[in-house]
Amino acid sequence: MEANLKKPRGVLNEPVQRSKFTLDLYIPSPDLEAYVEQYWIVKWDLTGQEPYMSEVLPHPSVHMTVEPDGAWVTGVVERKFTRKLQNSGVVLGIKFHPGAFYPFTGIPVQRWTGQTVRAEDVFGADAVAYEHAVKSLDSNDAAGMVTQAETFLRGRMPAHDPAVAEIRGIIEAIKNDRSITGAQDIARQFHLSVRMLQRMFGKYVGVSPKWVIQRFRLLEVADKLEEGQPWNWPQFAAELGYYDQSHFIKDFKSIVGVSPEQYVRNNGTGT
Template sequence: MTTTSRESCTRHGCQHSTGCPHPPAWRSWSEWFWIPEWDIAPGRSSRQQVLSFPASNLAIQRDMVELAGPTTRVSQQDLEGRGWAVGALLHPAAVPLFTADPAGLRDTKLEISAPGLLAAVGQAMENPDGETRRGQAVDAVARWLAEQLPEVSEEALLANAMAAMIAGNSELVSVEDVAEGLAVSVRTLQRLAKKYVGLGPAALIRRRRLQEAADRARSHPELDLAGIAAEFGYADQSHLANDFQRVLGFTPSSYRQQSGGL
């Protein structure tokens, strides 16, 4: 059986030797790009379980362009045959281009009519050189976003700052902490989150905390779960376990076992 999968992910830049043009202006719209490629033997499939960041993703495949809304739980995708996807993790500022109600897209997808983008990415991914095709595909998506999106507003930049602060500062454990850090009211944060993200600021904080705890549990099997729970602000180990079960669908101990942590 032949089953191969390769993924390239770029954050604020590019890992490709050819380089992925990502000028500062485009960074207002996309945080990073991801490009999985797979080749599954006939009659076989590969199930992928993904806990995405609580944000919207634009994904281009051979025959469609989709916007995946913010997720509240693990998603699954079965890969078959040979294929690829080119995706962009969108900053909040880009979301209103696609929907006025991001909350309505939680855990679901919306097909986007963008024939020019579909053709440009498809042509790029036909290049036989892997590094070149991925670089060209990212360039095509970034160019399309820049053409479609208006000049970023101060409000949109504030929404980006809110999301970045929550994702990047584990010391922020309450909405009030984030509001103080941005010098705005809690009500302003809630309005921004509703318009640009589709999940409330408290939900974003909980997701970041869970992802950090999951990463610590996986990468440090020597640490006891009660200590990890305390480190990331959970009242006790049972609260951490409840969060795991609600979002991931299994316990912290099971997660460790599945991740090879034990």
């Protein structure tokens, strides 16, 4: 088991959150790398303290988690994801690559967009056995937890689906190429019709190509703000594909919960 040393993206108000819980990331084994982006383990001990609301700006990924109150599958969360942490606990998560959860179920992923459902309702009794196996381990046994996750996935290894690799290539292009601002740009680059692209994303990713583009740009903006980089709202708005900064600020606030300027003040990262 190899740790993923990259800084996690999307954790809002990270300086504060770092004092409330630990987040460790782990790289999947080579045979599962096509499907799993990473495993993550969150641990907290707030015994005798007030509960804490953890906030994350989600990626276009499906997660499967084992938590104190059960095992769950969470589809793409379109707005800020919040979770109440109280007392003490540990969560094991499997973060699938965008588009890579569909082969495990054969059910269009948009069915779970914005929803969290019991893993048992998706995978049957196997999910219950998996939950029990993870919870039987010591909370510090990260290697054992990841092994259980990989054993569960290998027991349901899907047939090869070329669309998974194609979508991964599209996602990488969106992340790295700022000239991509709309579905038409993706369709042109990957020789697809816009309608075909939209159907593919609905089936495999669960959200539209435009949503994915804006989310990755917004994650980039959040990272810059966390790092204390000077802000330039018109520039950020243009990079996100907005025609003016007022719409960008409105959407930022609707997703994150505060305006960009307030977010900077809350984190003490103003320059």
